[in-house]
Amino acid sequence: MSDFTHAAGENDALVIIDVQNDFLSGGALAVPDGDAILPGVEQLAGQFENVILTQDWHPSGHASFAATHPGKAPFEVIEMPYGPQVLWPTHCVAGSAGAEFRLPTSVLEKAQMVVRKGFRAQIDSYSAFLENDQKTPTGLAGALRERGIERVVLCGLALDYCVGFSALDGRKLGFEVTVVQGATRGIAPESIAERLGQMRDAGVLVV
Ligand code: VGL
Ligand code: ZN
Secondary structure, three states, X not given: OOOOOOOOOOOEEEEEEOOEHHHOOOOOOXXXXXXXXXXXXXXXXXXXXXXXXXXXXXXXXXXOEHHHOOOOOOOOEEEEOOEEEEOEOOOOEOOOHHHOEOOOHHHHHHOOEEEEEOOOOOOOOOOOOEOOOOOOEOOHHHHHHHOOOOEEXXXXXXXXXXXXXXXXXXXXXXXXEEEEEEEEEOOOHHHHHHHHHHHHHOOOEEO
């Protein structure tokens, strides 16, 4: 685990991605070994002045749910107007227990902002910055710029989807981006390898 004690200043923000029940043990889309990140996430949160959370937050019948498409199974890929879309088990339905954070009270209290994403029925949103159409903003970039935050440090779930695409979009939007590998886990080995390669090519610091 890298120590950010001397690096995390007022121009840095820790963005904790989707640490929610459905992505952890017992959840609808549990990330393998996901619970292992929890101590590291808590430790990181203690080292940052600025802590931001993202929360995957879908209406029931969301276009990314396999159950929304008759005859389709989870992890199949369909073509959406904005491109290929992996179909997921129904997860993080707005207001459900699965959508709740699984974070210590200290972290919840410290969080300055919660960015919800995936709330439009017809567009999925992996990235904390842009929805999967690659153009609808979540508002996070504007909020960070307005506050003079230049560097984001990312942890949470899942490395190959929400963490990875947040890192790539963060770079695209001009932020310095660090991903703390010990405080993230991914869904599948192939997509993890692909995303790590893309992140390195994009100048994401993986520590
Ligand atoms: C995520 C798949 C679907 C994630 C969210 O948080 O990585 N993955 N929705
Ligand atoms: Zn989702």
